Amino acid sequence: AQSVTQLDSQVPVFEEAPVELRCNYSSSVSVYLFWYVQYPNQGLQLLLKYLSGSTLVESINGFEAEFNKSQTSFHLRKPSVHISDTAEYFCAVSPDTGGFKTIFGAGTRLFVKA
Amino acid sequence: DAGITQSPRHKVTETGTPVTLRCHQTENHRYMYWYRQDPGHGLRLIHYSYGVKDTDKGEVSDGYSVSRSKTEDFLLTLESATSSQTSVYFCAISPGTVYNEQFFGPGTRLTVL
Numbered sequence A: 001a002q003s004v005t006q007l008d009s010q011v012p013v014f015e016e017a018p019v020e021l022r023c024n025y026s027s028s029v030s031v032y033l034f035w036y037v038q039y040p041n042q043g044l045q046l047l048l049k050y051l052s053g054s055t056l057v058e059s060i061n062g063f064e065a066e067f068n069k070s071q072t073s074f075h076l077r078k079p080s081v082h083i084s085d086t087a088e089y090f091c092a093v094s095p096d097t098g099g100f101k102t103i104f105g106a107g108t109r110l111f112v113k114a
Numbered sequence B: 001d002a003g004i005t006q007s008p009r010h011k012v013t014e015t016g017t018p019v020t021l022r023c024h025q026t027e028n029h030r031y032m033y034w035y036r037q038d039p040g041h042g043l044r045l046i047h048y049s050y051g052v053k054d055t056d057k058g059e060v061s062d063g064y065s066v067s068r069s070k071t072e073d074f075l076l077t078l079e080s081a082t083s084s085q086t087s088v089y090f091c092a093i094s095p096g097t098v099y100n101e102q103f104f105g106p107g108t109r110l111t112v113l
Helices: none
Strands: A003-006 A010-014 A019-021 A023-026 A031-038 A044-050 A056-058 A064-068 A073-078 A087-095 A108-113 B004-007 B010-013 B019-025 B031-038 B042-051 B054-057 B064-070 B073-078 B087-094 B108-112
Touching (some): A010 A019, A023 A031, A044 A056, A044 A064, A073 A087, B019 B031, B019 B108, B031 B064, B042 B073
Parallel strands (some): B010 B108
Antiparallel strands (some): A064 A073, B019 B073
16 A cells, blocks of 8 residues: 655745755555646646656756655755745655556645745 | 536535536546545545446545446536535546546535535
8 A cells, every 4th residue: 555645734935945845655566656736726737757767857847856765755846936836736656556546645735925 | 738627616515415526528538536635635536437337436435426427427426415525526537557647627616514
């Protein structure tokens, strides 16, 4: 079985400051890793994913996440946030054995202040 | 954007009444899911479907049933709504790749009084 822990429920940060949203997972098998973003009153949309290869993955809007197998972590970072990054961010894992099951973390609400 | 719509988008109902939520997709994806989102719990899987008339339970299926008579439609029914089912409900679809990337609908906010 898999589980996902997002270590911060809320992260307030000033505009143009760096941010890190933390995600740790537990699994007895190898997993694929995802970050989804949910803007207010919208559904979730995929931000980035790690499937294999380079452990550092990037999104088109400046976020990056690094897969650390030894620490079972997949933290999300951005060097300089914008007001428009205010949203809820969900870390998720899916076992590499295939099938339907994706496990989501409880979410981290990012507040970017002017 | 993936073609997923949910209806209704908002609903207020009373305890004990049946409620049906609809998810419609235009992507012809094999897998469809119903989740509920509650503060502090993230998304929890209610039911999912892996084909027409093929459905199975998720982690919080009690009090819910589903049906999928066509590839494009996945219905979620609350047989007798309770206040604990007040939540935001999301439908998601997936083409069935091994890594299970999912695409989400806009959500339905349900309030049970």
